[in-house]
Amino acid sequence: MSVSFDKSQTRENLMRAFAGESQARNRYTFAAGLAEKNDLQVLQGVFLFTAGQEEQHAKVYYDLLEQLSGQTVKVDGTYPVDLFPDVLSHLRAARRNEYQEFEHDYTGFAKVAKEEGFPEISHIFSSIARVEKSHGDRFGAFADLLEQGKLFVSDVECRWMCLNCGHVVEGTMAPAACPVCKHPQGYFIRWEMAPWGVPLK
Ligand SMILES: [Fe+2]
Ligand SMILES: [Fe+2]
The missing domain is CATH 1.20.1260.10 (Ferritin, core subunit, four-helix bundle)
Incomplete structure (x- = not known):
């Protein structure tokens, strides 16, 4: 038709x-x-x-x-x-x-x-x-x-990236503030969910 x-x-x-x-x-x-x-x-x-x-x-x-x-x-x-x-x-x-x-x-x-x-x-x-x-x-x-309260907390060690400055930290939780740019925890994203993330070497 x-x-x-x-x-x-x-x-x-x-x-x-x-x-x-x-x-x-x-x-x-x-x-x-x-x-x-x-x-x-x-x-x-x-x-x-x-x-x-x-x-x-x-x-x-x-x-x-x-x-x-x-x-x-x-x-x-x-x-x-x-x-x-x-x-x-x-x-x-x-x-x-x-x-x-x-x-x-x-x-x-x-x-x-x-x-x-x-x-x-x-x-x-x-x-x-x-x-x-x-x-x-x-x-x-x-x-x-x-x-689940896991936006900034993980059961296992993982990488977190600050969406403001790109600083990456490792641990079971995102820091309260980015040690580099001082932006608060709300800016952090799990590395595997970060935009344009690639496997870290
Ligand atoms: Fe759409
Ligand atoms: Fe959509």
Whole structure:
């Protein structure tokens, strides 16, 4: 079945995806502010890093609507109200929403796009669905550590990196303050979870 783009369900799905990504970016930016207030700069970083990727997803979807430029697209969608007082609830909600996009929304949109004769758009939906799965995994991993009191404490000796200055320390817990830049414990991340970390020699 081939459908013209301006009458397709896919154009609505692209707009829904754009709206969803735009909102996710904002929700994560707000959650990042809450994490900072709670001296959890490592989680602030996780939220902001992911927010930046949601912005890029939004751009990819929006650009695919280019041929409708100047028009409007009406959409009917549901969007989460995630206004929680604590960071853990935000991590859990983020995980839930990411998995919802992966398992339901984008996987369904990919199927519709394929059926309507837009294989490239279908491929984009499937690819971003997999990114959202990795986002869900990441939020879930940090939620577990926070809930178990293990964000800055480990059962075994491990390496910790200060996200502010890059200083690496070894031990069963992150120091109360970085010995180099004096930034507090909240800046420390387990080495294996650090951005652009490579195996230390
Ligand atoms: Fe996204
Ligand atoms: Fe995501």
